[in-house]
Amino acid sequence: MNFDYNEEQQLLADSVRRFLAKDYGFEARKKIVASAQGYSPQVWATFAQMGLTGLPFPAEFGGFGGGAIDLVNVMEAFGEALVVEPYLPTLMAGRAIARSPLAKSVLPAVIEGRMKLAFAHIEKGARYDLSKISTTARKSGDAWLLQGEKSAVLGAPMADKLVVSARTQNGIELFLVEKERVKALTTLDEMRAAELTLKATKAEPLGGDLELVEEITDFASALACAEAVGAMKFACDTTLEYLKTRKQFGVPIGTFQALQHRMVDMFIAQEQARSMACLACSKVDQSENAKQRARAVSAAKIKIADNARHVSQESVQLHGGMGMSEELKVSHTFRRLTVIAGQFGDADHHLARFAAL
Amino acid sequence: MDLNYSAEEAAFRDEVRAWLSASLPLDLRQKVSSYAHLSKDDLMRWHRILAEKGWVAPAWPKEWGGTGWNLVQRYIFEEELGYAGAPPLIPFGLAMCAPVLLRFGTEAQKQRFLPRIYRGEDFWCQGYSEPGSGSDLASLKTKAVRQKDFYVVNGQKIWTTLAHYADWIFCLVRTDPNTGRRQEGISFLLMDMKAPGVTLRPLVLMDGAHEVNEVFFDDVKVPVENRVHEEGQGWTVAKYLLGYERMNTGRIGESKRQLAKLKEYSSSLKNDLRFRDRLSRLEVELMALEITNLRFLDRMRRTGQPPGADVSMLKIKGTEIQQMLTELMMQATDPAASDDFSVAVRKKYLSMRKTTIYAGSNEIQRNIIAKMTLGL
Numbered sequence: 166m167n168f169d170y171n172e173e174q175q176l177l178a179d180s181v182r183r184f185l186a187k188d189y190g191f192e193a194r195k196k197i198v199a200s201a202q203g204y205s206p207q208v209w210a211t212f213a214q215m216g217l218t219g220l221p222f223p224a225e226f227g228g229f230g231g232g233a234i235d236l237v238n239v240m241e242a243f244g245e246a247l248v249v250e251p252y253l254p255t256l257m258a259g260r261a262i263a264r265s266p267l268a269k270s271v272l273p274a275v276i277e278g279r280m281k282l283a284f285a286h287i288e289k290g291a292r293y294d295l296s297k298i299s300t301t302a303r304k305s306g307d308a309w310l311l312q313g314e315k316s317a318v319l320g321a322p323m324a325d326k327l328v329v330s331a332r333t334q335n336g337i338e339l340f341l342v343e344k345e346r347v348k349a350l351t352t353l354d355e356m357r358a359a360e361l362t363l364k365a366t367k368a369e370p371l372g373g374d375l376e377l378v379e380e381i382t383d384f385a386s387a388l389a390c391a392e393a394v395g396a397m398k399f400a401c402d403t404t405l406e407y408l409k410t411r412k413q414f415g416v417p418i419g420t421f422q423a424l425q426h427r428m429v430d431m432f433i434a435q436e437q438a439r440s441m442a443c444l445a446c447s448k449v450d451q452s453e454n455a456k457q458r459a460r461a462v463s464a465a466k467i468k469i470a471d472n473a474r475h476v477s478q479e480s481v482q483l484h485g486g487m488g489m490s491e492e493l494k495v496s497h498t499f500r501r502l503t504v505i506a507g508q509f510g511d512a513d514h515h516l517a518r519f520a521a522l
Numbered sequence: 523m524d525l526n527y528s529a530e531e532a533a534f535r536d537e538v539r540a541w542l543s544a545s546l547p548l549d550l551r552q553k554v555s556s557y558a559h560l561s562k563d564d565l566m567r568w569h570r571i572l573a574e575k576g577w578v579a580p581a582w583p584k585e586w587g588g589t590g591w592n593l594v595q596r597y598i599f600e601e602e603l604g605y606a607g608a609p610p611l612i613p614f615g616l617a618m619c620a621p622v623l624l625r626f627g628t629e630a631q632k633q634r635f636l637p638r639i640y641r642g643e644d645f646w647c648q649g650y651s652e653p654g655s656g657s658d659l660a661s662l663k664t665k666a667v668r669q670k671d672f673y674v675v676n677g678q679k680i681w682t683t684l685a686h687y688a689d690w691i692f693c694l695v696r697t698d699p700n701t702g703r704r705q706e707g708i709s710f711l712l713m714d715m716k717a718p719g720v721t722l723r724p725l726v727l728m729d730g731a732h733e734v735n736e737v738f739f740d741d742v743k744v745p746v747e748n749r750v751h752e753e754g755q756g757w758t759v760a761k762y763l764l765g766y767e768r769m770n771t772g773r774i775g776e777s778k779r780q781l782a783k784l785k786e787y788s789s790s791l792k793n794d795l796r797f798r799d800r801l802s803r804l805e806v807e808l809m810a811l812e813i814t815n816l817r818f819l820d821r822m823r824r825t826g827q828p829p830g831a832d833v834s835m836l837k838i839k840g841t842e843i844q845q846m847l848t849e850l851m852m853q854a855t856d857p858a859a860s861d862d863f864s865v866a867v868r869k870k871y872l873s874m875r876k877t878t879i880y881a882g883s884n885e886i887q888r889n890i891i892a893k894m895t896l897g898l
């Protein structure tokens with residue numbers, strides 16, 4: 166057993182943190198969120214230079230063959246800084262491509278930062294059920310054509326290509342689609358997503374099945390847990406700072422024991438969440454079987470959902486009116502934590518899954 | 523013990539309900555039920571409809587337009603408004619400034635302001651909080667210096683709800699900086715928002731809405747006749763108002779409407795035991811609050827005493843229930859949906875976080891119960 170990050174992991178995380186501290190402060194992020202594209206191409210290029218876009222992909226395509234554990238620290242840093250670039254969608258879709266015959270032709274561009282991707286799986290009405298897919302794929306001559314609708318596809322507006330799931334006679338399979346123009350919408354946590362309408366849309370087959378979708382989703386869930394921990398860390402740090410500096414009744418409000426205990430519970434929630442994020446990331450990299458992986462990820466998702474809610478609500482409450490203001494980063498972290506608690510399944514969904522495994 | 527409304531009370535409720543169902547404009551009802559933004563016109567339109575009916579200020583004395591209803595009738599009326607999905611009646615004039623004028627104002631002040639508040643001709647806002655003075659209101663610094671017939675006011679208020687709609691603001695200001703106790707030396711002033719030296723800065727909240735502001739006073743001249751009660755007695759006025767306010771924070775009718783809506787909206791989750799349990803627990807919580815509220819009301823009716831400090835629990839429980847309602851509503855939305863209603867529901871969840879912070883934060887309400895009720 167060893168909870169330390171190795172030297173490479175530490176160096177990478179340090180350089181990511183340095184970059185984000187310098188170029189991704191709250192004001193810089195505000196500009197990115199307000200921009201037409203909703204992300205920063207320069208930031209993306211820097212991520213690529215740092216090797217982030219290649220890290221979890223196999224070396225044979227130019228990647229570094231890393232796993233979720235190599236990304237824990239990076240995702241925490243992303244969570245702290247509230248990074249809105251479509252990193253997770255790109256990794257998810259890239260993971261599907263990496264297992265396909267198209268890996269060789271597509272992945273190098275992704276790894277070099279020239280191509281962004283999105284993963285279009287969930288449809289309206291499915292809630293978090295990964296098997297509830299009604300988009301279909303049919304073969305017409307040599308071509309595959311997709312028919313259906315995908316909802317709230319994260320990162321789709323800025324993606325170059327999309328990985329889309331659809332039903333064939335073999336069950337669920339994955340396809341690669343050129344991104345056409347989509348109408349972007351902004352999510353509650355200030356990211357860009359799009360509704361996708363597929364009408365006899367040409368697609369290239371990637372193969373895969375529901376199990377692959379589950380594996381990809383578990384992988385992304387584990388990373389999202391690590392990201393949530395970073396967001397919780399910011400919420401806790403900034404609230405602690407506020408308790409020490411905000412004065413009412415002639416003393417810092419942190420001297421009120423009622424608030425001290427609340428702060429302590431936030432801190433504990435953050436640490437418990439961090440432990441579970443480590444567990445989930447470790448198990449998506451190394452599990453004896455899919456069930457073991459799924460149990461760890463669902464357990465982590467339950468803890469993270471509960472604690473994201475707890476920490477976000479308390480961080481706003483303890484800031485008083487300031488916590489409600491758009492001008493403070495903590496309210497944006499609140500929004501991210503609210504969304505992340507339900508991303509890839511809320512606590513209810515994962516409780517049911519955990520109990521059934 | 524009989525927890526049912528008497529025949530007369532039930533008849534009164536039916537009368538109010540019938541009138542509301544005939545008189546509340548459909549477009550306003552729809553805006554409220556879809557969490558849409560209510561413009562100043564929307565708010566004032568509803569205010570005027572009620573004023574015309576003679577029901578806009580039930581609690582005022584009859585000579586100023588009150589209805590003469592007893593406590594229970596007033597409670598029923600409030601709950602029916604909420605249950606029907608009426609736009610909120612903005613409290614700053616009707617339920618804050620007016621009671622203060624009625625209790626402490628001069629005859630001239632009453633004559634000048636009350637009829638205009640009643641008819642909805644003046645929009646009021648509340649200037650209490652300052653950047654350095656929230657929970658600790660008595661530390662406020664905005665300064666008013668007397669010069670003959672005027673006070674010259676300098677300073678800043680913050681979180682001023684709907685100041686951008688307002689014609690008038692009632693403020694707590696410091697008229698004497700050299701008193702022993704901080705609660706002394708504070709005065710209650712009525713200020714014209716159009717007076718030279720008053721400026722606003724919008725503060726956008728995390729749901730993206732502009733509802734609060736910073737208000738700056740730069741050498742604003744306020745006629746001495748606009749001071750309410752004695753100079754230096756502003757704290758007495760503020761405390762009077764606080765007791766008045768707390769009785770009305772349960773918002774049972776509104777929460778009942780939200781609960782009914784939530785049940786309908788989440789019908790696809792009715793087989794989800796986890797969700798259903800949370801919904802049921804919340805409903806039970808609301809039932810408990812309703813009966814608690816009625817018990818307080820009954821106590822006030824029997825004793826004729828003003829509400830005690832323990833009514834703070836209505837604010838605590840009422841706001842927690844309101845927040846939980848929006849949270850469950852958000853969980854009931856399809857996570858993949860991005861239609862207007864789903865988006866509005868999620869933003870409502872963000873917005874409702876304010877309810878445990880404003881009007882005396884829930885921590886401060888607990889402090890009040892600890893100290894005043896439990897003697898800790």
Ligand SMILES: Cc1cc2nc3c(=O)[nH]c(=O)nc-3n(C[C@H](O)[C@H](O)[C@H](O)COP(=O)(O)OP(=O)(O)OC[C@H]3O[C@@H](n4cnc5c(N)ncnc54)[C@H](O)[C@@H]3O)c2cc1C
Nearest residue numbers: 482483485486648650651656657681682683876880883885
């Ligand atoms: C949406 C909104 C609308 C508002 N509208 C108005 C308005 O129209 N007019 C107006 O005057 N004001 C208004 N307010 C201000 C509101 O009354 C204050 O925000 C509130 O009193 C809390 O003060 P604060 O924000 O300075 O927080 P602080 O007092 O700094 O409190 C910060 C945190 O410390 C806690 N705390 C403080 N003291 C204690 C203690 N002794 N023990 C335990 N915990 C403590 C608080 O509960 C809070 O959690 C509004 C606020 C909001 C958010």
